[in-house]
Amino acid sequence: MLRDIQSFWPTQTPGLYLILVSFVFYLIGLMVGRWLKRRIHVELGWTSHVFIASASIIVAARLIEVEFPGESAVGMLAAATATFPINALLRRFLWPLCGYPGEQARIPAFLPQVVAIMVFVFATFFGLAAFYHVTITGLLTGSGVIAIIIGLALQDTLGNIFAGFGLQAGRVYRVGDWLIVDGKHVEVVELNWRSTRFRNNDEVSFDIPNSQLAKATIVNLYFPSRRHAARVRLSVDHRVPPNEVKDAMFQAASAAPGVLRDPPVKVFLIDFAESAVQYEIKFWLMDGRVFPDIIDGVRTNVWYELNRRGIRLAFSTQQIELVRGALVTRRPETDLQLLASQPLFSSLDQIQLDRLALGSRRIRFGKGERIISQGDAGNSMFILAMGKAEVQVERDGRVQPVASLAAGDCFGEMSLLTGEPRSATVLAALDCEVLEIEQETIGILLREHPELAESLSETVVARRSATETQLASAPANGDGPGTDATKEGLLRRLRKFFQL
Numbered sequence: 452m453l454r455d456i457q458s459f460w461p462t463q464t465p466g467l468y469l470i471l472v473s474f475v476f477y478l479i480g481l482m483v484g485r486w487l488k489r490r491i492h493v494e495l496g497w498t499s500h501v502f503i504a505s506a507s508i509i510v511a512a513r514l515i516e517v518e519f520p521g522e523s524a525v526g527m528l529a530a531a532t533a534t535f536p537i538n539a540l541l542r543r544f545l546w547p548l549c550g551y552p553g554e555q556a557r558i559p560a561f562l563p564q565v566v567a568i569m570v571f572v573f574a575t576f577f578g579l580a581a582f583y584h585v586t587i588t589g590l591l592t593g594s595g596v597i598a599i600i601i602g603l604a605l606q607d608t609l610g611n612i613f614a615g616f617g618l619q620a621g622r623v624y625r626v627g628d629w630l631i632v633d634g635k636h637v638e639v640v641e642l643n644w645r646s647t648r649f650r651n652n653d654e655v656s657f658d659i660p661n662s663q664l665a666k667a668t669i670v671n672l673y674f675p676s677r678r679h680a681a682r683v684r685l686s687v688d689h690r691v692p693p694n695e696v697k698d699a700m701f702q703a704a705s706a707a708p709g710v711l712r713d714p715p716v717k718v719f720l721i722d723f724a725e726s727a728v729q730y731e732i733k734f735w736l737m738d739g740r741v742f743p744d745i746i747d748g749v750r751t752n753v754w755y756e757l758n759r760r761g762i763r764l765a766f767s768t769q770q771i772e773l774v775r776g777a778l779v780t781r782r783p784e785t786d787l788q789l790l791a792s793q794p795l796f797s798s799l800d801q802i803q804l805d806r807l808a809l810g811s812r813r814i815r816f817g818k819g820e821r822i823i824s825q826g827d828a829g830n831s832m833f834i835l836a837m838g839k840a841e842v843q844v845e846r847d848g849r850v851q852p853v854a855s856l857a858a859g860d861c862f863g864e865m866s867l868l869t870g871e872p873r874s875a876t877v878l879a880a881l882d883c884e885v886l887e888i889e890q891e892t893i894g895i896l897l898r899e900h901p902e903l904a905e906s907l908s909e910t911v912v913a914r915r916s917a918t919e920t921q922l923a924s925a926p927a928n929g930d931g932p933g934t935d936a937t938k939e940g941l942l943r944r945l946r947k948f949f950q951l
C-alpha cells in the first residue's frame with residue numbers, strides 16, 4: 452500500500468527526496484541512452500529525453516512509495532513517449548534483418564510505419580489502463596458513441612492499410628515503376644500505410660489512397676521488365692500504297708531517339724476511314740520518364756519522312772485545302788545558285804548546271820534526324836542548302852563527332868564515288884534542307900568532266916585523313932577497298948566504279 456507523502460517523510464521533505472531519487476534515475480537513463488546512441492548507434496531524439504524524465508519520476512515514486520499530484524498524467528506521458536525508444540530499437544535491430552530500408556527489402560516499405568503506429572496505440576492504451584484504470588473494453592462498451600466514432604475513424608484507415616499490404620504482397624508495383632492509372636502515365640514515388648504517392652511527367656506529385664488503388668485497373672509498364680511498347684496512330688492519304696506508308700513509318704519511328712531497335716518497330720494498317728487510311732505504329736521503349744518526348748520524336752520523324760517521300764497525311768474531309776503545289780518545296784532558282792557556288796562544280800557550264808539542278812531534289816530533315824547512317828549503302832550525295840549537320844563516326848562501340856557541316860558543304864560523296872558503305876553518320880544538328888544528287892547524274896557529269904573526279908577524290912582523301920586524325924587511330928577497315936587512301940588509289944577505284 453502506498454504511503455502518503457506526509458506520513459512517509461516526517462521531516463516534511465518527501466518531495467525533495469522524490470526529486471533526488473528521480474534525478475538519479477534520470478542520470479542513469481541518460482547514461483543508458485548515451486551508451487545506446489554512441490556504442491550501438493540507436494538513433495534517439497529529444498523525445499527519448501521526455502520518456503527518460505517522466506519514466507524516472509514514475510519509477511522513483513513507485514520505489515519510494517510516494518504519491519504526488521499529477522502522477523497519472525506523468526505516467527501517461529511516460530507510456531506514450533516509450534513509443535519513441537521502442538521504435539528506435541526496432542529500426543536499429545529488427546527491420547535491418549528484413550533488408551529494410553533498402554532496394555532488397557523483404558517487407559512492405561510501410562510495415563515499420565504501421566508497427567510504429569501500433570506501438571504508440573498499445574503504449575497509450577497501456578498508459579490509460581495503468582494510470583487511469585481505463586481498459587479498451589471499458590472504453591468501447593462504456594460509451595457507444597466513442598466506440599462508433601473509433602470504429603468509423605478506423606474503417607478507412609484499416610481499409611487503406613490492408614489494401615496497401617495487398618498491393619505490396621501482390622507486387623502490383625514498386626517505387627520507381629511507371630504505371631498507367633486512370634489513363635494517366637505516372638511514376639511510383641512512395642508507398643506508405645495510407646496511400647501511394649505518384650509523380651507525372653509534369654513533375655507534379657499526388658497521392659491516391661491505397662483502398663482506391665486496390666479497386667483500380669493498374670497497368671504496370673515496368674513489369675515484368677522495364678521494356679514496354681507504345682502506339683501512335685496516324686491517318687494517311689488513301690491513295691498511297693500501304694506498304695510504302697508502312698516502310699516510311701517504320702524508318703521514321705526506328706530512328707526516333709529513345710525507340711529501341713530490338714524488338715523492331717511494327718506498323719499496322721488499322722482502318723479504312725473516309726478518304727484516309729489509319730495506321731498504328733507500335734514501338735518499344737525503356738524509360739517511362741521520357742515517354743512524351745519519344746512520342747513527339749516518332750510523330751516528328753514521321754512527318755519529315757512522309758514529306759520527303761511526297762506522302763500526304765490525311766486531313767479531315769471538311770477541311771478545304773487551299774495550298775497548291777508539291778509538298779517538297781522546289782526552289783529551282785536557289786538550287787541552281789547553290790550548285791553554281793560549289794567549287795566542285797566550278798568547271799560546269801550553264802546547261803550542265805541546269806541538268807544537275809534538274810537531276811537533284813530538295814528534301815527536309817528535322818533536327819536530330821539521320822540524313823546518312825554509317826554502314827548503309829549509299830548511291831547519292833548531298834549539298835547542305837540550309838541548317839547545320841554533325842558528322843559522327845562509330846568505332847569500337849564509341850561514337851565520336853568528327854566534323855560539322857554548314858550550308859554550302861557537300862557530303863555523302865565517299866560512298867557515291869567508291870561504292871563503299873557510308874563511312875559516317877550525318878545528323879541534322881538543326882532543321883536542314885539538302886539537295887540530293889543521284890549517282891546516275893554524277894556519273895554523266897564525271898564522264899563529261901574528268902577533272903571533277905580529281906577534285907572529288909581530293910575532298911575524299913582530305914576528309915578521310917581528317918577523320919583519322921580526329922579518331923587518332925589506325926584506319927578502321929583493315930583490308931577493305933577504302934584502304935587505298937591516296938588520291939591516285941581513289942581515282943583508280945572511282946574510274947573503275949563509274950567505268951570511265
Ligand code: CMP
Nearest residue numbers: 854862863864865866873874875917918
Ligand atoms: P559517305 O561515306 O558517303 O557518308 C558519310 C559522309 O560523311 C561521308 O561520305 C562524307 O561526306 C562525310 N564525312 C566523313 N568524314 C568527314 C570529315 N572528316 N569531314 C567532313 N565530312 C566527313
